[in-house]
Amino acid sequence: MLFIGDSFTEGYGAADKRTQGFVPRLAALRGWDDVRIDGIGLTGFLRPGYIEEAQNTYLQRLKRLHKSGDFAPNLIVFQGGLNDSRYGSLQLTVAVRDTLNTAKELWPGAQLLLIGPITFQTSLAPVNAAYKRGALIADVPFIDANTQPIIPQEENVRLTIEDRWHPNDAGHQLVANTLSDRINALLRETP
Structure with a gap:
């Protein structure tokens, strides 16, 4: 399994990012024992991180991971949100589509999944809409965590760290539990 995302995927806010972020918790719930986490804060489908030269957009990282040749994932999960909010909707939709289609080309047998913004913010x-459109065009399942919030506004203070954005340990557990349930729902819907 390969998870590509931002600070949420990285496990930011958890007491121990490597073991207590939502990705390791989700992997434990689903019985996934070979998981690679490529989470980098302030990145997205279009945002490259702190500086443009960092070249850490999801597409750039995906290509680097493939070039390394040291693994072949059977599931690739993308997660993103706030970091792409500075870009136009059409530009973002195209970037999502292109990244997902490139993942299909690089690892033809892999299943793909896209998770939208996790913390509720109108x-x-x-x-969220651009991610959803890009996933639809690329024919990739999409988990809408914005219009169906995982961390609801009324629980934000209890489930996030001081920045009121990133999940705390309880929040990461809720994210893992909810995503596992939503993955089960996707599996039931897929023929």
Whole structure:
């Protein structure tokens, strides 16, 4: 399994990112024992990180991981949100589509999944919609965590760290549990 994402995927806010972030917790729930986490804060489908030269967009990282040749994932999960909010909807939709299609070309047998913004913010509706459109065009399942929030507004203080954005340990557990349930729902819907 390969997870590519931002600080949420990285496990930011958890007491121990390597073991207590939502990805390791989700992997444990699903029985996935070979998981590679490529989470880098302040990155997205279009945002490369702190500086443009960092070249850490999801597409650039995907290509580097493939070039390394040291693994072949059978599931690739992308997760993103706030970091792509500075870009236009059309530009973002195209970047999502292109990244997902490139993943299909690089690892033809891999299944793909895209998870939208995890923490509820109405301001992220355009990002969520662009992700959803890009996934639809690329024919990749999409988990909408914005219009169906995983961390609801009324629980934000209890489930996030001081920045009121990133999940704390309880929040990461809720994210893992909810994503596992939503993956089960996707599996039931898929013929």
